[in-house]
Amino acid sequence: MAGAKAPRERGGYTEDVSAGQPEEHGLRFEVDGEIATITLDRPDKRNAQTFATWSALARIGDELPERVRVVVVRGEGPSFSAGIDLRMFTPEGVPGQGSFSSAARLGAAAFEQRLRQAQRGFLWLRRPEIVSVAAVQGHAIGAGFQLALACDLRIVADDVKFCMKEPALGLVPDLTGTKPLVELVGLARAIDICLTARTVEAGEALRIGLAEQVVARDDLDSAVHDKIAGLLSTNRDAATATKRLLQGARSRTLEEQCAAEGAEQAERLRALFSAQP
Numbered sequence: 239m240a241g242a243k244a245p246r247e248r249g250g251y252t253e254d255v256s257a258g259q260p261e262e263h264g265l266r267f268e269v270d271g272e273i274a275t276i277t278l279d280r281p282d283k284r285n286a287q288t289f290a291t292w293s294a295l296a297r298i299g300d301e302l303p304e305r306v307r308v309v310v311v312r313g314e315g316p317s318f319s320a321g322i323d324l325r326m327f328t329p330e331g332v333p334g335q336g337s338f339s340s341a342a343r344l345g346a347a348a349f350e351q352r353l354r355q356a357q358r359g360f361l362w363l364r365r366p367e368i369v370s371v372a373a374v375q376g377h378a379i380g381a382g383f384q385l386a387l388a389c390d391l392r393i394v395a396d397d398v399k400f401c402m403k404e405p406a407l408g409l410v411p412d413l414t415g416t417k418p419l420v421e422l423v424g425l426a427r428a429i430d431i432c433l434t435a436r437t438v439e440a441g442e443a444l445r446i447g448l449a450e451q452v453v454a455r456d457d458l459d460s461a462v463h464d465k466i467a468g469l470l471s472t473n474r475d476a477a478t479a480t481k482r483l484l485q486g487a488r489s490r491t492l493e494e495q496c497a498a499e500g501a502e503q504a505e506r507l508r509a510l511f512s513a514q515p
């Protein structure tokens with residue numbers, strides 16, 4: 239029809255999808271006191287992720303209540319997440335969210351801006367004020383693997399299968415996963431894992447530092463529960479300051495790190511004892 243405008247794509251690489259509740263984007267979000275739980279909730283599609291998922295994750299990060307100390311990221315059903323929704327590879331894409339072919343037509347600046355929006359959904363999980371725990375069962379592929387890597391800790395079921403599939407699909411991992419992967423397993427292993435797109439199972443994940451704990455599938459929830467109890471047993475402000483220190487350790491010299499310890503401790507002592515007579 240002459241003059242009719244093509245419908246604008248919402249979300250994906252072409253516009254931010256930020257409206258609506260997390261449930262509309264395949265996520266459940268619950269807060270119980272100091273514990274927040276994010277559940278990837280499209281089990282029939284193995285919790286495949288879309289841009290709307292990442293926008294919803296970013297929004298959860300923006301609106302996280304201050305009282306929350308622990309954030310659990312988990313997946314409903316047999317798999318943690320089978321990665322990006324494969325409809326992104328089709329010309330039609332994900333309805334309302336575009337496709338990789340529409341992304342390819344964006345200019346570099348527009349693409350980078352959209353990607354940064356997607357990455358925002360992952361980055362906040364590293365905040366010092368919280369500890370994020372990924373509870374991972376079954377497949378954690380591509381974006382699923384990277385979401386697990388965005389968390390501070392990974393407790394995994396004995397059927398876990400991590401796979402960085404992107405290079406096999408002609409892409410690079412771009413959802414914040416490359417840095418934590420290298421930091422956790424070292425450059426050589428990261429190259430091996432990514433450039434072969436092979437599967438890392440539970441025993442190896444534990445051995446190379448991808449997972450802190452491996453438990454039987456039926457014990458995953460209780461293992462996470464126990465970990466949360468441990469994390470909540472320490473002083474909240476000391477935990478935040480300590481995580482800040484640990485996160486900065488790699489980029490500081492020993493001397494700088496010692497100074498940073500001193501500065502944090504001075505602050506702690508002031509907070510703990512300045513009110514006392």
Ligand code: CAA
Nearest residue numbers: 282283284286320321322323324377379380381403404409
């Ligand atoms: N996107 C969309 N739908 C998916 C999906 C995905 N990534 N993964 C699985 N599904 C759907 C299947 O199409 C199927 O749907 P129907 O029942 O409607 O047919 C349903 O989920 C169940 O899938 P399977 O029957 O395949 O389940 P399975 O348990 O036998 O196998 C699996 C699970 C090994 C994860 C397999 O589904 C699979 O290999 N999925 C694709 C994984 C993939 O290549 N992901 C992309 C990684 S790259 C990335 O994430 C980053 C990036 O930016 C590119």
